[in-house]
Amino acid sequence: MSQTYELKAETRERVGKGSSRELRRNGLIPAVIYGDKQAPLSIALSTKEVTMKIHAGGFMTTVAIINVNGEKIRVLPKDYQLDPVRDFTMHVDFLRVSKDSQVSVQVPVHFENEEKSPGLKRGGALNIVRHEVELNVSADNIPEFLTVDLTGLNIGDTVHISDIKLPAGATPVIADRDFTVATIAGRVMEAEEEAAEEAEGEAEE
Structure with missing residues (x-):
């Protein structure tokens, strides 16, 4: 879980586009x-403080x-808007939470031990189906990321959500199936070569 941080704020008496533009100035x-x-x-x-937190990573899960x-x-944090041209923060929505609060958050998935995967060593490719997984979890127990260990995985192997260790009390929002997070796929060139060889064999017959 990421370390909690503090931001100083002041109340806004006025709302609306004109007030927001004045704040940003x-x-x-x-x-x-x-x-x-x-x-x-x-x-x-502070625009500077919030933007630094967003670019530091883990903003939505801390x-x-x-x-x-x-x-x-x-x-x-539940949502934020960035200026599409100048890439500075325009607005942020925050949800009040307590120690007992249950929240739904998108948690990034990290992959490790690629060098220990026989399938990747043979030239296979890591096909990531989900870069993030949405979890129902206690606000005080949100993981910074989920880890997938690729050790021993071969071409054709699949990583399901049930293969990933989740924090105590955390459950996937998608609860009706053991969904796929990643697969080890064969190289496209290999598949094309095999198809070509099969076609040649059929032609010779």
């Missing part, structure tokens, strides 16, 4: 904290503390 971005059966809270955050005028609120 002053190095701030508009954000909203919602959930936990409380009224949404409009806040402003619980944060928002210090709003001295009140500390535990939150989980």
Whole structure:
């Protein structure tokens, strides 16, 4: 689980496009904290601090503390918008969470020990079906990533979600099937060569 961090914020009295543009001119971005059966809270955050957190990785899977005028609120980022041209943060939505909160998050999948996979050594390719897996998990137990060990996997082998160790209490949002996360596929050239050889053999017959 990633380390919790703190961001300082101030409440926003005014909302709307004009107010948001003014905030951005002053190095701030508009954000909203919602959930936990409380009224949404409009806040402003440092653009630089939030953008650094987003680019550092793990932003969407890390619980944060928002210090709003001295009140500390535990939150989980749920969405953010980037300017498509200038790549700076435009807006962030945060969900209030407690230690008992159950949340749904997209968790990245990392692959290790590629050099210990016989299939990859033979020239096979790692075909990643899911780069992320959506989990139902406690807000205090969100993994930074899930790990797939490729040791011993050969061409034709498949990695299912049941093959991945999940944190205690975590369950996949897709619960009705043991879905595929990755496969070890044969090389396209090999497949084409085999098909060509078969065709030649049939022609000779």
